[in-house]
Amino acid sequence: MSTSKPIYVTQPDLPPLDDLIPMLEQIWDSRILTNGGPFHQQLEDALCEYLGVPYISLFANGTIALVTAIRALGITGEVITTPYSFVATAHALLWNDLTPVFVDIEPTTLNLDPAKIEAAITPQTTAILPVHCYGNPCDVEAIEDIADRHSLQVVYDAAHAFGVKCHCGSILNHGDLSVLSFHATKVFNTLEGGAIVCQDADTKRYIDQLKNFGFTSETTVVETGINGKMNEFNAAVGLLQLQHVDPAIEHRETIDVAYRQGLKDIPGIRCHSPSEPTRSNYSYFPIFVEDDYPLTRDQLYDKLKANGINGRRYFYPLITEFTMYWDLEDSVPADLSVAKDVAERVICLPIYSELSIDKVKSIVKQIVSI
CATH class of the missing domain: 3.40.640.10 (Type I PLP-dependent aspartate aminotransferase-like (Major domain))
Structure with a gap:
């Protein structure tokens, strides 16, 4: 596609x-x-x-x-x-x-x-x-x-x-x-x-x-x-903008639900699911590409991009990997193992108030087809 x-x-x-x-x-x-x-x-x-x-x-x-x-x-x-x-x-x-x-x-x-x-x-x-x-x-x-x-x-x-x-x-x-x-x-x-x-x-x-x-x-x-x-x-x-933000957040929630429903049974794809706040704003939809998925995170990122779907590896690289932070004692990757692992697996999928559910389904279809 x-x-x-x-x-x-x-x-x-x-x-x-x-x-x-x-x-x-x-x-x-x-x-x-x-x-x-x-x-x-x-x-x-x-x-x-x-x-x-x-x-x-x-x-x-x-x-x-x-x-x-x-x-x-x-x-x-x-x-x-x-x-x-x-x-x-x-x-x-x-x-x-x-x-x-x-x-x-x-x-x-x-x-x-x-x-x-x-x-x-x-x-x-x-x-x-x-x-x-x-x-x-x-x-x-x-x-x-x-x-x-x-x-x-x-x-x-x-x-x-x-x-x-x-x-x-x-x-x-x-x-x-x-x-x-x-x-x-x-x-x-x-x-x-x-x-x-x-x-x-x-x-x-x-x-x-x-x-x-x-x-x-x-x-x-x-x-x-x-x-x-x-x-x-x-x-x-x-x-x-303040007059329209509530409907925008409501549609983002609809997108969030559609992604979770479409990706819930895909081996190697994990949706970010922290404990729910009383009210979320559905700012982002991060997924994590695990070892049992057929492609690496970067391969999936490139595959989606080649098909016109521009996700983002957000946040990658870690802040500690930028040159101005290299010399800090606490920038050692071994001390930041959770953050390092997450940064190497994450892709934030498209989410915004005018994104149609049909397009969400087409994005899910790309991930599932692999």
């Missing part, structure tokens, strides 16, 4: 253009393009309500938000984090002159293994940077217990976790700060964008100062800040 048009691992949701044009006209009329304009403020308020969080600060992208979150907490020394993530997670630490300490992941959730976190703590450790991988919640209670006992701060990379809920409500309310990405590939996007979720007004005020060069007034700069502000166009897109 060769598709007439390639199927990519994701496709950005976009709001109806007719709905966006009146908002653009408002921007043109007001000439307010950035610096916390009306759409920016409306989106912050709307997201707080939708996500069930007390305070949120919008950013130009998720990476700048993560860099700023780490800076806002004054983190120093060593930070324990995962090797199984997008490289921006660890890069944000290097940008803050911090030392990443990589520990292995759990084989089920693919999130940081709490037992490995505790074993990696040294006198130089000041924080933990976990990732809700694929939007699946970390063991937040175990991580909080470790952080409390060792006086560590916790910043969650929640780039995948928009709208995800655990047993006690929004997953974003855990940790000292949680950081979101609104990149075009995410369940909720503002084309480019990101945000920091915090729990009190003083922290939000400080974060907002940091993302605006450190200004507190027209003539006063109190911090070495950065320009991390979201502009009015991205905020307007976000306000419209």
Whole structure:
């Protein structure tokens, strides 16, 4: 089967253009393009309500938000984090002159293994940077217990976790700060964008100062800040996207079910099935190619691609295999055996709100036919 048009691992949701044009006209009329304009403020308020969080600060992208979150907490020394993530997670630490300490992941959730976190703590450790991988919640209670006992701060990379809920409500309310990405590939996007979720007004005020060069007034700069502000166009897109995100997530769930049904009896293909959160966002659909499948992971990846199906080996390679992390003591593959094995078996299959179930079945058929 060769598709007439390639199927990519994701496709950005976009709001109806007719709905966006009146908002653009408002921007043109007001000439307010950035610096916390009306759409920016409306989106912050709307997201707080939708996500069930007390305070949120919008950013130009998720990476700048993560860099700023780490800076806002004054983190120093060593930070324990995962090797199984997008490289921006660890890069944000290097940008803050911090030392990443990589520990292995759990084989089920693919999130940081709490037992490995505790074993990696040294006198130089000041924080933990976990990732809700694929939007699946970390063991937040175990991580909080470790952080409390060792006086560590916790910043969650929640780039995948928009709208995800655990047993006690929004997953974003855990940790000292949680950081979101609104990149075009995410369940909720503002084309480019990101945000920091915090729990009190003083922290939000400080974060907002940091993302605006450190200004507190027209003539006063109190911090070495950065320009991390979201502009009015991205905020307007976000306000419209928020109106359509629930149906998008519902269709993603339908795709998730179809994949699981189609692949459940295929020897050598394992679907990622962690414990279910109270509410998932179905950000990704990873499968793992085991030894009893006729092809290796890379052979299956190439076979699908040759037939117009563009999955992604996400996350491969591990962050520790990039050159800037090679010389770290904890980058040894033997100490990261679970993450290494997962990275060499994973393929994320296409999933997005406009992907038809017929196309999902054609993808499954390709995997089954082999």
